[in-house]
Amino acid sequence: MELFSASTMPNRVEILKQKFANSVGLPFEELLPEGSITEVLEAEKVKYRNRLFNPIVTLWAFLSQVLDTDKSLQNAVSRIIAWLAAAGEAIPAADTGGYSKARKRLPEKFLLKLLGKTAQGLEKQTGSEDLWCDRHVKLCDGSTVIMSDTPKNQAEYPQHANQAPGCGFPIAKIVVMFSLATGAALEILIAPFRTGEVTLARQLYPKLTPGDILLADRAFGSYVDLVLVQQYSADAVFRKHQSRKSDFRRGKKLGIGDHIVTWSKPKRRPPGMSKEEFAELPNQVKVREVHLLIRQKGFRPKEIIVVTTLVDAKVYTKAKLAQLYQWRWQVEVDLRHVKTTLGMEMLRGKTPDMVRKEIYVHLMAYNLLRTVMWQAGRKAGVCPVRISLQGTRQHLGHFCPELYKVGAKKRLQLYNTLLTVVTDKLLPERPYRYEPRLKKQRPKPYGWMQQPRDFLKSQKAVA
Structure with a gap:
């Protein structure tokens, strides 16, 4: 493998960081800038040496690898070699060992925190509408x-x-x-x-x-989960579990197929919950049960019951709950x-x-x-x-190679064009879409592996 001096290493690292930031990292410019990544590295006390695959370069390379249809390590390293060669810099060996070791050095908590930052940053951009x-x-x-x-x-x-x-x-x-x-x-x-x-x-x-x-x-539609969600000052909308019966003649009636009832704490502790946690649960909880009729063209109407802690029927009407559960x-x-x-x-x-x-x-x-x-x-x-x-x-995959080649002004124009083309062909509204879970293409006539591969290979060799 070719050796490089410490003076040439920072230049190559900066080139790669710029290439990634101007292509894959461009959509994350506000949500995940380099400064935020550095902050997380410092918070996690991640120390690294002056090398080509530092955590920031490795992260961007990892992201581009995942987005590519060819997810091999070799493809990711080949991309980096091409970028450095185009910039007139010394290229690393084509061996994937350095990049593979760099991925292993990335701490799990570092990646998990960055994942949270990308989600929270996007969530903050939402408005009341x-x-x-x-x-x-x-x-x-x-x-x-x-x-x-x-x-x-x-x-x-x-x-x-x-x-x-x-x-x-x-x-x-x-x-x-x-x-x-x-x-x-x-x-x-x-x-x-x-x-x-x-x-x-x-x-x-x-x-x-x-x-x-x-x-x-419906897997969540139990007493325990409704109570646990409420403990965090949040509300739940679940489909009622199939084992629980409903009688709309009882409770406080809010409308046709809509009432508030009191659920009692189950006698049996659910799996995965300790005795102490189960003992802390209240003995009763008020639950709103709503009967919904889902109509789908070409099919018989489907009846479901939704259970929720949203008991205000004036704010959270039956129609709004029906719309929410369809989502x-x-x-x-x-x-x-x-x-x-x-x-x-x-x-x-x-x-x-x-x-x-x-x-x-x-x-x-x-x-x-x-x-x-x-x-x-x-x-x-x-x-x-x-x-x-x-x-x-x-579209992003095709635009990325062009985004890192051009200057800042042209890059902004290209990115705005990308935002335009991804909305050219919108998905049709299909609230009741149904596709049978069946395969049309027949599989090849091979049997299932029922013994370890090494054993089967040894048997073949003997034969």
Whole structure:
């Protein structure tokens, strides 16, 4: 590997920082400037030597790697080599070892704090016209991700119990909290697959701020979760759990299919909650139950019951609650974007800490795209939700190489053009969209791996 003097290193670092800031970092100019990154590094007491892949360069390279369809380390290093070569600077070796080690040196807390900064900065840009009844709505849901099959990953995130040893992938449960107004990923928790989704989500409730509204599906519609959300001066809107019956002839009637009833504390302690935590819960809670009839063209009307702590029927009418719950599906779309559009379904990290870092950077990249969509929607006067995230990613990918080549004035013009083109083709309004979960393309006629790969290879060699 070619050696460089200390005098040439700062120049190359500054060139790379400028390239990244003028392309990938441009949408984050207000939310995540270099000064904010430095502040977090100092707060976390991260010390680093004068090297090419310092934390700031590594972060930008990591973000561009995640946004690219080719997520390989080699592709990221190749991009850096091309930039330095174009600037007439000495280029590093094409080996990926230096960049790989630099990613490992990035502390998890550093990435997690930066993720929070990108989300909070975007959330602060919302106005009353972007909120529901002048209140911030947070969406919460869970999913799973798989990762490289290594002993360390298997130890911390074991594969599914029904799979034979050596035939499955380590799997992790994730619970993410999104903003309804901006679509930004606000918080995330990661745990082994066997951890309950709701049990994990309850650790996110302290992240709610007074006045927030948490919107989630029927898995959350229990006494415990309604009470826990209220303890943080927030409100909840959940679909009622299927095991609980409703009788609209009882309680305080607010309208047809709308009443306030008193729920009593369950006798059985839920899984994942300690005896002390369960004992501190109140014995009763007032809950509003609302019967909603969801009409969808071509389908029979669907009846659901929503339970909420929003008991003021004059401010939070039945029609407004029906509209709000229909937006709950947005969290499913957001999770699909992170996993499928950005390719987070299968993570390449060989160790658990690297896997978590990949997840945090994927969510940061997702927030970057949401930032572009928010700015474009503001400029064009359209709802950011109707802007295609995949289209935004494609346009940003094509504009980035041009953004770092031009001067400041031309760069601003290019960026404004980017904001214009991402709103040229808006998504149609599809509140009742339904697509069957079926595959049309037939798979190749290969069987499933039911024995470890090494054993199968050895059997083939013997044969």
